[in-house]
Amino acid sequence: MSPSAIEPQAIADTQAAAFIDRLSVNGVETRRLKAPKIGQGVAAHASSDMFKSLGYGKPKAKRWDHRLSEEARSRKLSPLKSAANYLSTPGLISLGGGLPSSEYFPFEWLDVKVPAPPHFSEYATKELGIVKRIGKYDITDGKSIYDLHVALNYGQATGSAQLLRFITEHTEIVNHPPYDDWQCTMTVGNASSLEIALRMLTTRGDYILTENYTFCSAIETALPLGLKCVGIPMDSEGIIADALDSILDKWDPSAHNKASKPWLLYTIPTGQNPTGSTQSEERRKEIYKVAQKHDLYIIEDEPYYYLQMQPYTGPSSPDVPPPSSHEDFLRQLVPSYLSMDTDGRVMRLDSFSKVIAPGTRTGWITASEQIVERFVRHSEVAIQNPGGISQIILFKLLDETWGHAGYLEWLINLRMEYTGRRNTICEACERWLPQEVAEWSPPMAGMFLWIRILWHKHPAASTKTALEIEEEIFQAGIERGVLIAKGSWSRAEPDAEPSPDDDMFFRLTFAAASSEAIQEAVQRAGETLRVMFGLISDDGGEGEVKEAEKVVQNGRK
CATH class of the missing domain: 3.40.640.10 (Type I PLP-dependent aspartate aminotransferase-like (Major domain))
Incomplete structure (x- = not known):
């Protein structure tokens, strides 16, 4: 379900000094009408101060x-960069900068096809997407405020004025510093x-x-x-x-x-x-x-x-519906x-x-x-x-096509997509990982599931270090066809001597693999742990398998 756009809301005179509508209707669009004219030339100067709402007594x-x-x-x-501020002077002929002529940019136009909110899937974009053409001289032709003539030349370190405006507005909508x-x-x-x-x-x-x-x-x-x-x-x-x-x-x-x-x-x-x-x-x-x-x-x-997710409710519970509005x-x-x-x-x-x-x-x-x-x-x-090509494509997508409301819809779509991916890997872990030696909590955001391994239960825990056992588990996983990241790679103090009391972790990523691949990878990881910890023999037969493990084995069948 796609959230509906926020409707304009009337405000009383006593409220006029406050920025109460954080979305575009009463906030961004009104400010754009009052803001200084955006620079459209090559390397145009821009600052967030041009696009923010007034501070109204905020501290410095x-x-x-x-x-x-x-x-x-x-x-x-x-x-040289400061000299670019003069390029907007009417009638100025510049012989000062090292800007190449756009005549020699070998691109006349670029077409990009982008999703039309709320139809964000690859199939929907193929069938219903919007084609945006980016021409070399769209500014001169009155078709846009940003074109290839500007985007493909040198620019300011702050970025293009056109995209910086959107970013500044977005930052205020979400964070309102x-x-x-x-x-x-x-x-x-x-x-x-x-x-x-x-x-x-x-x-x-x-x-x-x-x-x-x-x-x-x-x-x-x-x-x-x-x-x-x-x-x-x-x-x-x-x-x-x-x-x-x-x-x-x-x-x-x-x-x-x-x-x-x-x-x-x-x-x-x-x-x-x-x-x-x-x-x-x-x-x-x-x-x-x-x-x-x-x-x-x-x-x-x-x-x-923006990869924050809906609460995890378990494999047998109904999904939590998406946010109802922006x-x-x-x-x-x-x-x-x-x-x-x-x-x-x-x-x-x-x-x-x-x-x-x-x-x-x-x-x-x-x-x-x-x-x-x-x-x-x-x-x-x-x-x-x-890069100018990246900036102008993002501008065409975010500003000219989606606007702030459409971008928020896209982010809501990502929230729900990543919720589904997180749920898939958590359910796979509950099914396939041996919970006698592996612990985890469903993440609220991001791309990663952090698995704590109870390495002291390893048969060689009394003779080998945690790092040695971690390496053996990692290599055994590779042999079974699954790569999971070692937690030791991410230790903030990599040179510090590990303590015997330190925990062992592995990181699993659920951002890119398909649901089927996630299930298969977690199954392989689970089999790796069972073999390494002596819960099953290397040929897949049961060793001293606990009752909970027998339930999981039966569940596979």
Whole structure:
């Protein structure tokens, strides 16, 4: 069922100062009419300030001069980039920049076929989809505010004005930051954003805070920069606030190569990679209070934010219906750190990688004006700007075809699709995994199921380490035709000596495989565990199989 669009609502004079309709009818469209004219030329200057609603007394973000690295502080405004601001001057003939002529761009037009809401399936798109033509000179011909003549040339590090407008509006619809001088700037995805942020905000030898298990590529980004991670203990809701507070209260520089107390927290709050955990609203508030106490800066990495799912009710229970409206969908999202950031101490990383396509290599950050300005200075000499073809295709899809209402419908569609995938893998685990040695909780968001292995029950637990047994299980799975990720790959402190009391984990991904493939893969994983733990013999015959396992075996037949 597709949610209906929000209808216009009348507001009283006393309400006129508030931004109460977060969707497009009373909010975005009205603001667009009052906003400065969007720049349509090559490398047109744009800022989120052009597209936001007014602050109406919101506080300013605090300054972070004491946290910026020497590298970040030393970056200057690019004279060539700043010169582009003059290109919109009427009658100006530019001989100053190195912009190639669009005459030599070998693309006259591009056609893209996109879904027409609410018909999002591949079959429906094939039959009912909308073809959007992108011409080289659509602006001159009065067909669009964005064309190939602009998109295929150099651009500003903030991204195209046309797509930045949509992103800024979307950020306000979903997060509505509670301080005044927030801004967005576009990126080439969250991996690049994190690398830039770490170079801006840390110095070689620093320690940074993160979940005890975290995105392994984030660790690999930090290590060459001379940074070390401090893993914060986790529970089913991710980082434990009291544990974070205790580590900071008890920080001893002499025990950490004379490094000062960490002040940068990197976290994946929703559908965390690799654990699948999601921090509740209350947990986020607790962590934010700890951040205020210790003056932490938070990098909120949220590629899975819109992959929040319906509650898991079990294989025999009816499915939970989808959100009834756009506002219902927005209310069901766990509030972001950005939405509670009264200090301007959060940099939120967003991306189209998980909700549209990773090959677009397009995302954005939201942070205070000071932080965004330093980020842009870095981007000007690193990525320059996101790819123009990706930007104009996303603009045609999101702005010209779907609008904000259609994009929210697409996100609701993803919510329900991923709910189905999550349900499939959970039901497969309940059927095929030996629960004597494997434990898990259904994730609320993301792409991952985190399996705890009771490795102390392994026949060789007294003679082998957890890492040795983990490797044997991994290799045995490969031999049976299933690949599951080792939890040790994601340890925040990979060089720390494992404790005999440490848990063992494996990560299963349910994002891409078909329902049939998920069932088969989990069955193979279950058989692997049974053999490795001596629950059945290697030829499939029963060994000392418990009564619960016999039920599962009978269920297969």
